[in-house]
Amino acid sequence: MYFPSWLSQLYRGLSRPIRRTTQPIWGSLYRSLLQSSQRRIPEFSSFVVRTNTCGELRSSHLGQEVTLCGWIQYRRQNTFLVLRDFDGLVQVIIPQDESAASVKKILCDAPVESVVQVSGTVISRPAGQENPKMPTGEIEIKVKTAELLNACKKLPFEIKDFVKKTEALRLQYRYLDLRSFQMQYNLRLRSQMVMKMREYLCNLHGFVDIETPTLFKRTPGGAKEFLVPSREPGKFYSLPQSPQQFKQLLMVGGLDRYFQVARCYRDEGSRPDRQPEFTQIDIEMSFVDQTGIQSLIEGLLQYSWPNDKDPVVVPFPTMTFAEALATYGTDKPDTRFGMKIIDISDVFRNTEIGFLQDALSKPHGTVKAICIPEGAKYLKRKDIESIRKFAADHFNQCSLLGKLRLECADLLETRGVVLRDPTLFSFLWVVDFPLFLPKEENPRELESAHHPFTAPHPSDIHLLYTEPKKARSQHYDLVLNGNEIGGGSIRIHNAELQRYILATLLKEDVKMLSHLLQALDYGAPPHGGIALGLDRLICLVTGSPSIRDVIAFPKSFRGHDLMSNTPDSVPPEELKPYHIQVSRPTDFKVSAH
Ligand code: ASP
Numbered sequence: 283m284y285f286p287s288w289l290s291q292l293y294r295g296l297s298r299p300i301r302r303t304t305q306p307i308w309g310s311l312y313r314s315l316l317q318s319s320q321r322r323i324p325e326f327s328s329f330v331v332r333t334n335t336c337g338e339l340r341s342s343h344l345g346q347e348v349t350l351c352g353w354i355q356y357r358r359q360n361t362f363l364v365l366r367d368f369d370g371l372v373q374v375i376i377p378q379d380e381s382a383a384s385v386k387k388i389l390c391d392a393p394v395e396s397v398v399q400v401s402g403t404v405i406s407r408p409a410g411q412e413n414p415k416m417p418t419g420e421i422e423i424k425v426k427t428a429e430l431l432n433a434c435k436k437l438p439f440e441i442k443d444f445v446k447k448t449e450a451l452r453l454q455y456r457y458l459d460l461r462s463f464q465m466q467y468n469l470r471l472r473s474q475m476v477m478k479m480r481e482y483l484c485n486l487h488g489f490v491d492i493e494t495p496t497l498f499k500r501t502p503g504g505a506k507e508f509l510v511p512s513r514e515p516g517k518f519y520s521l522p523q524s525p526q527q528f529k530q531l532l533m534v535g536g537l538d539r540y541f542q543v544a545r546c547y548r549d550e551g552s553r554p555d556r557q558p559e560f561t562q563i564d565i566e567m568s569f570v571d572q573t574g575i576q577s578l579i580e581g582l583l584q585y586s587w588p589n590d591k592d593p594v595v596v597p598f599p600t601m602t603f604a605e606a607l608a609t610y611g612t613d614k615p616d617t618r619f620g621m622k623i624i625d626i627s628d629v630f631r632n633t634e635i636g637f638l639q640d641a642l643s644k645p646h647g648t649v650k651a652i653c654i655p656e657g658a659k660y661l662k663r664k665d666i667e668s669i670r671k672f673a674a675d676h677f678n679q680c681s682l683l684g685k686l687r688l689e690c691a692d693l694l695e696t697r698g699v700v701l702r703d704p705t706l707f708s709f710l711w712v713v714d715f716p717l718f719l720p721k722e723e724n725p726r727e728l729e730s731a732h733h734p735f736t737a738p739h740p741s742d743i744h745l746l747y748t749e750p751k752k753a754r755s756q757h758y759d760l761v762l763n764g765n766e767i768g769g770g771s772i773r774i775h776n777a778e779l780q781r782y783i784l785a786t787l788l789k790e791d792v793k794m795l796s797h798l799l800q801a802l803d804y805g806a807p808p809h810g811g812i813a814l815g816l817d818r819l820i821c822l823v824t825g826s827p828s829i830r831d832v833i834a835f836p837k838s839f840r841g842h843d844l845m846s847n848t849p850d851s852v853p854p855e856e857l858k859p860y861h862i863q864v865s866r867p868t869d870f871k872v873s874a875h
Pocket of ligand 1: 523524525526565769770771811812813
């Protein structure tokens with residue numbers, strides 16, 4: 283009895299993020315995804331030449347004449363081959379009799395990953411040759427006709443999940459990488475979750491799905507934006523960081539409840555959890571407060587959560603920003619495990635340990651500790667050395683203890699201690715952020731902790747005019763397993779307050795936002811919203827190592843599309859209409875010398 287090794291790998295890959303692994307792989311998994319979101323299973327073979335999908339055939343189909351289309355997964359001894367489509371695998375018997383010589387030739391000559399169409403009868407496998415690990419393992423196809431639809435050349439890598447390939451190679455041949463089980467699973471799960479989110483928002487709660495422009499103007503503050511040249515000399519569009527201004531303007535326009543699966547752009551380098559272009563579930567509501575938004579999102583995640591994961595428990599716990607920093611050393615704590623930061627200043631206040639006294643004598647100086655459970659048992663001398671080095675490398679960052687906590691967790695886990703259960707989803711609201719933070723490049727100036735449209739905490743409004751640094755905001759972040767997966771706020775709907783914050787406190791050019799300020803003056807309703815980072819959310823749900831694994835055509839680490847070689851140069855004559863000339867770094871050197 284055979285069981286393809288790649289299949290077992292897929293099975294393992296799939297079971298990694300899922301606790302209950304009774305689910306057989308591939309087709310049935312996809313079906314269970316679909317069933318959990320829709321009342322009926324869609325018709326997969328409508329409008330096409332096939333009668334069935336490879337993965338759907340069972341004993342109940344015995345005796346049926348079927349036509350299948352798919353890729354040759356592999357072939358053994360020219361006697362059978364395994365055919366694959368999005369729904370699964372099925373075994374096809376290659377006919378050996380003289381009269382079917384042409385069918386045999388087609389099926390034996392076609393290289394692996396060629397696309398073929400076969401017609402034949404569903405028969406049961408000989409007794410003892412059933413494969414219980416394969417959903418279609420009780421049957422096979424006795425072929426009558428076969429057609430080679432397209433042959434496959436020698437592949438740059440095998441389409442097997444366990445075959446290790448560099449990410450660069452996967453991205454260069456993304457269309458091949460997409461044939462892998464894991465990518466198919468990730469993209470289909472993403473599609474199902476988004477479908478359920480739409481259903482929840484539009485059908486159950488009356489939201490309106492509205493597209494907003496992606497050619498816009500610069501937004502002051504925040505992330506760097508991509509510029510798009512226009513044909514007017516020196517004039518540019520910007521690709522928006524988010525639809526923030528538009529969604530607020532939609533509230534002024536009386537749309538009441540907006541959402542969008544929105545593409546956003548930030549000209550920042552890629553990281554495992556960032557991309558220059560990414561997708562948000564963007565939401566805005568009128569007449570809402572913070573608890574309203576939080577309940578909406580809890581319901582949304584509960585409703586759209588895949589059935590093959592443990593259910594989402596609501597309401598999510600809440601922690602203030604100050605508590606998060608004090609006990610976890612970060613505003614996005616991973617609450618799946620303890621090892622909290624403890625203030626032990628009092629223990630050392632009356633000792634004579636020089637460097638601790640030194641720390642305690644500084645304004646706000648404290649001595650803090652993290653207790654590593656069974657650290658003495660598990661951590662080796664070289665681990666302690668690496669912790670010491672880590673601390674030295676990150677010295678003077680206030681986030682040091684938070685990073686150290688995660689570093690120690692990593693070390694313990696490499697020693698076999700399970701601290702962070704990969705099947706656990708630990709949601710947390712972080713609230714009561716400060717409205718402003720000192721600007722990174724000039725700490726004497728202020729910048730918004732979220733964005734400049736965030737309303738101050740109602741009990742701190744007076745502080746805006748006296749000690750703005752101390753004002754808290756109505757900004758909330760949603761954290762999942764130590765990752766920020768969403769953020770939003772109740773907005774300022776009073777033009778005068780908005781102008782004061784922009785011009786006086788943030789020293790921004792209000793002219794750039796005159797359209798928004800004007801709109802607030804025309805009866806803007808109180809409103810608030812949130813955006814969920816869809817890529818990050820799906821990445822965590824699927825247990826993927828990077829958000830690039832849940833995006834069909836992602837950019838590389840350096841922001842390049844390795845498949846099409848983008849960004850690419852443009853001939854000077856094509857730049858002329860935009861009044862743009864390129865001076866390359868080498869041109870500079872030449873002219874400078
Ligand atoms: N536009 C915000 C962001 O992208 C989210 C929000 O405040 O609704 O972070």
